[in-house]
Amino acid sequence: MTRSGNFPRELNQPCLRPSCEGYALGSKSFLVRFIGCSAIFILLFLTGPAKTAFADESESKAEVTQESDLVGPRALSRAFRNAARRATPAVVTILSYGQENASQAQQEPTQGNDENDPGETKENDLTGIGSGVIVSPDGHVITNNHVVAGAKRVMVQLADETEVEAIKVVGDADSDVATLQLKGDEPFANAEMADSDLIEIGDWVLAIGSPFRLEATVSAGIISAKNRTLRRINRGRLIQTDAAINPGNSGGPLVDLDGKVVAISTAIATRNGGYQGIGFAIPINQASWIAKELAEHGTVRRAAIGIRMAELNPKIASRFNLPPGLGVLAYQIIENSAAEKAGIKPLDVIMEFAGERVRAPGALQEVVERLPVGSTQKVKIFRDGEEMIVDVTLATLEDPTLSAEDEKDDDEQPAENDSSE
DSSP: OHHHHHSOGGGGOTTHHHHHHHHHHHHHHHHHHHHHHHHHHHHHHHHHHHHHHHHHHHHHHHHHHHHHTTSHHHHHHHHHHHHHHHHGGGEEEEEEEOOTTOOGGGOOOOSSOTTSOTTOOOTTSEEEEEEEEEOSTTOEEEEOHHHHTTOSEEEEEOTTSOEEEOSEEEEETTTTEEEEEOOOSSOOOOOOBOOGGGOOTTOEEEEEEOGGGOTTEEEEEEEEEEEEEETTEEEEEEEEEOSOOOTTOTTOEEEOTTSOEEEEEEEEOOSSSSOOSOEEEEEHHHHHHHHHHHHHHSSOOOEEOOEEEEEOOHHHHHHTTOOTTSSEEEEEEOTTOHHHHHTOOTTEEEEEETTEEOOSHHHHHHHHHTSOTTOEEEEEEEETTEEEEEEEEOEETTSOOEEGGGGTTOTTSOOOOOOBO
16 A cells, blocks of 8 residues: 555546556647648648649640640641542443544553454444533433443443443434433432532532543642633633543533532643643533433533624723723624524624523523523613613524634634633
8 A cells, every 4th residue: 555655646637647647649630631631631722723723724625635736737638638539439331342433532441352343333342431420319420421422332430339220312413412311210419500600610529530540640730711602612711720630530520628529620731641730620510400400311401692792802892982890792693593583783792691691692692502492581681871671582593603713714703802721
C-alpha cells in the first residue's frame, strides 16, 4: 500500500493521461488532415480551370485539324474523290463493231484479223471505242454519235466489267449525240444531272471515261470557256475544258464537284492526235433534250423560223447604226417562212424570244429549236429606234434557220465572228 501510495499522482490516474495524450494526438492529426484536404481542394479549385482550358484547347486543336480538311489542297482532293466516287459507277465503256468508216482515233489495235480482207469490215470487228453515261435506272445511256454511227453491234461494258448489248441505238449527227437502251434484270446505277446553264468559267470539273480503253479514268480541269462552236457539230454550243480528254473519252461525262453531269465529252483540238489542253463537251441540258427526242421519236424535232442571222458585234453594229450587243440581227428573211408571216423584216434586231434574252445567233438558235413545232411565241424586236412585240408560229427545220457563219466569206453580207475551232 505504501509503495503504491508513493507512486506519483499522475501514475495513479492511468486512465487520464493516456486519454489526454490520445486526445492531443487526435487533434493534431485532425488538423493535419484538415489542412491537407484544404490544400488539395484549393489546388483542385485552382488547377481545374487550367485543365478545362487545356482540354478545350486540345479539342479546339482537334477541331482545327478536322476543319483543315475542309479548306486548301486537302479539301479539293476530298472533293475530287467524292465526285469521282459518286459518278464513276454510272460511266460505261462502249464497244462498237462493224463500222464501215470508223475513225482512226476511235480504233483500238486488235489481233487475229490479219486474214480478213482489209477492205471488208465484219460484224465481229471492233471498230470503235468510246465512253458513255447511264442517266436512268432503266438503262438509258447518252454518248456521242460518232462513237456508234454505222455500228452493226454495240456492246456496253459496265463499271463492274459486265458487258450488255445495246438493244436500241439512235443518233443525231448534227449535234453528235446518241442514245442507247440497255436491258437488265436489276436497275442500273445512274448519274445525276446538273443544270449546265449554271456553270461558270473557272469551275472545277472531272472528265471520266475510257481513254485508250483504260476504264474509269478520271482527270481534273476547269471550265475554260463557254459557247464554243465546231464545224463538224452543226447545231449547239459547246463547253471548253482543259480536263484531259483523249481518244476513248468521247461520250463520257464531265462532272462537277458534286458528281453531277454537266456535259458530255465530244472532241479535242489537237495537232498530234492526242490531248493538248483543249477539249470540248456538249452541255448536258442540250444533250439531255436531244437524247429525249431520240428516245421518244427516233429523231430530233427542231423548230425554226426561217431567217439568216448575224451577231451584232461592234463592226456590224456600226455599219447599220445599231447599238452593239443589242440582240441578233435578222439580215435576211426566207420567203414564206414563219418569220416573214409574223412580220419580221430584214435588219430587224431580235432582242427576246419566248421571254429569253438573246444576244448571239447560237443562243437564238438554241432557244428556237427546243420549242414545240407549231407553237406560237412572242418575239421582241428592235426596228427604226423602237421596240415592238410580234407573234411567230414555229415551223420545222425544213424552213431553215442558218447562221451567218455559213456566209462569212461573202463581203456583201454581214457575218458573225468565227468562233470555230
